[in-house]
Amino acid sequence: MPSSSIATDTPLPGRIRRENGERILKAAELVFAEAGFAGATMADIADRAGLPKANLHYYFGTKEELYRAVLDNILRLWLSPIDAITPDADPAKALTAYVTAKLEASRTRPHASKVFANEMLHGATQIERFLAEDLRRLVDDKAAVIDGWVAAGRVAPLDARQFLFMIWAVTQHYADFDVQVRKVMGRRTLTRQDFAHITAEVLRLILRAAGLPDTPPHPSNA
Amino acid sequence: MPSSSIATDTPLPGRIRRENGERILKAAELVFAEAGFAGATMADIADRAGLPKANLHYYFGTKEELYRAVLDNILRLWLSPIDAITPDADPAKALTAYVTAKLEASRTRPHASKVFANEMLHGATQIERFLAEDLRRLVDDKAAVIDGWVAAGRVAPLDARQFLFMIWAVTQHYADFDVQVRKVMGRRTLTRQDFAHITAEVLRLILRAAGLPDTPPHPSNA
DNA sequence: TCAATTCTTGACCGGACAGTCAGCTTTTCC
DNA sequence: GGAAAAGCTGACTGTCCGGTCAAGAATTGA
Known part of the structure; x- marks a missing residue:
């Protein structure tokens, strides 16, 4: 649907490849999310992308290659919002920004x-290295930042790694376990309003867990 | 392996059925956990149970039937520890008991x-009714209890449902995403000691989120 | 002991699925 | 305009897997 923009109509070498590649990746993300790697079929992905199956194999040699491409996209997306956590940021503001961004990602990119959750659940065979290297480094960094906050008395004593796990677990829960959330809350779907409420309540819990005072969101003019 | 107990050696009608049934269920839980429903094969389950494949179909007609039996077992297990949450319990004690029990379940029954997580992730088609009826009722009940605590000023203001989701998300994270936790913490496996540490830190966070004072665990003689 | 019941299992079947390929069309670039 | 490169696809194949079955072995209960 973004093909209605002006530039994409310009015929350029590689245009077809890029457009179809993206179409396939989008369909694949959906199908892998719904069915898992093993349960997903190339035929189903092809149908949802509106392309014949053989075409998928033209762009991505194998199912596993396609799956890895989907994962690559996701990992890039995953890491960025944590940038909010820096040594001299205000802890409450930084955590608010981070949690809000993670919940927004759960709302807009549930697939x-x-x-990602499915990959974890089944042993993370495709992204072991990512976890053990990139992610570990990142967590070490951010844990050091939070430790600094603790040492400076800016947040209450806590294990920074478990605190980060908690933020991940809670925020991703609303995408991964959305069925459970919906059924228990008696909703057919989670609306933007539902997510606004959830964000406020989750922020309250997480900020309080960090020993930060609840700041009721009143329109400030600072 | 529990066949070394005295009673099970006594030949009794139905003994074989029970023993093989349990063996298959145990193997199935493992394989379904590792591979998901779609990725699991009856042949693999049979191998791990030490039985020929055709025998599985004698006890459980279809793969789906076996899967449902595995899920039934799990759901029963799932609900029980929440009993700790009752109107006139001490909130700190009740939550400590609940969180500890949930983390202990993650340690001893990760499969x-x-x-369960896999079933959620892929739309909960087998347990929709359970979620919408049993679980919803249970959550309504327990949320009412927690609301009572809030109204009585015994815990800080919070949305009881999101608070329960948070406890579930965090505690189950250590089973479902164990690979991530291990890689980031640089552990090959999570030991009992690791879990003891995790339990203490998670409790600290959750109790503080509920506005309950941190009580450092010193040996009391009350 | 012996018939009825329960349990066991190798061999087999049909359908579904990932991946291939040869021949075709479209696009690119000079 | 035309050759080369890139893109497309229907038809096919080999494998894997859930499920069946018939014939036999073990267990039960009298």
């Missing part, structure tokens, strides 16, 4: 979250 | 947790 990405589910593919 | 059960993963099967």
Whole structure:
């Protein structure tokens, strides 16, 4: 649907490849999210992308290659919002920004979250290295930042790694376990309003867990 | 392996059925946890149970029937520890008991947790009714209890449902995403000691989220 | 002991699925 | 305009897997 923009109509070498590649990746993310790697079929992905199956194999040699491409996209997406956590940021503001961004990702990209969760659940064979290297480094960094906050008395004493796990677990829960959330809350779907409420309540819990005072969101003019 | 107890050696009608049934269920839980429903094969389950494949179909007609039996076992297991949450319990004690029990379940029954998570992730088609009826009722009940605590000023203001989701998300995270936790913490496996540490830190966070004072665990003689 | 019941299992079947390929069309670039 | 490159696809194949079955072995209960 973004093909209605002006530039994409310009015929350029590689245009077809890029457009179809993206179409396939999008369909694949959806199908992998719904069915998992094993349960997904190339035929189903092809149908949802509106392309014949053989065409998928023209762009991505194998199912596993396609799956890895989907995961790559997701990992890139995954890491960025944590940038909010920096040594001299205000802890309450930084955590608010981070949690809000993670919940927003759960709302707008639930399929990405589910593919990631599924990969974890089944042993993370495709992204072991990512976890053990990139992610570990990142967590070490951010844990050091939070430790700094603790040492400076800016947040209450806590284990920074478990605190980060908690933020991940809670925010991704609303994408990964959305069925459970919906059934228990008696909703057919989770609306933007539902997510606004959830964000406020989750922020309250997480900020309080960090020993930060609840700041009721009143329109400030600072 | 529990066949070394005295009673089970006594030949009794139905003994074989029970023993083989349990063996298959145990193997199935493991394989479904590792591979998901679609990725699991009856042949693999049969191998792990040490039985020929045709025998599985004698006890459980179809793969789906076997899967449902595995899920039934898990759901029963899932609900029980929440009993700790009652109107006139001490909130700190009740929550400590609940969180500890949930983390202990993640440690001792990680496969059960993963099967459950996988079922959620892929739309909960087998347990929709359970979620919408049993679980919803239970959550309504327990949320009312927690609301009572809030109204009495015994815990800080919070949305009881999101608070329960948070406890579930965090505690189950250590079973479902164990790979991530291990890789990031640089552990090959999570030991009992690791879990003791995790339990203490998670409790600290959750109790503080509920506005309950941190009580450092010193040996009391009350 | 012996018939009825329960349990066991190798061999087999049909359908579904990932992946291939040869021949075709479209696009690119000079 | 035309050759080369890139893109497309229907038809096919080999494998894997859930499920069946018939014939036999073990267990039960009298």
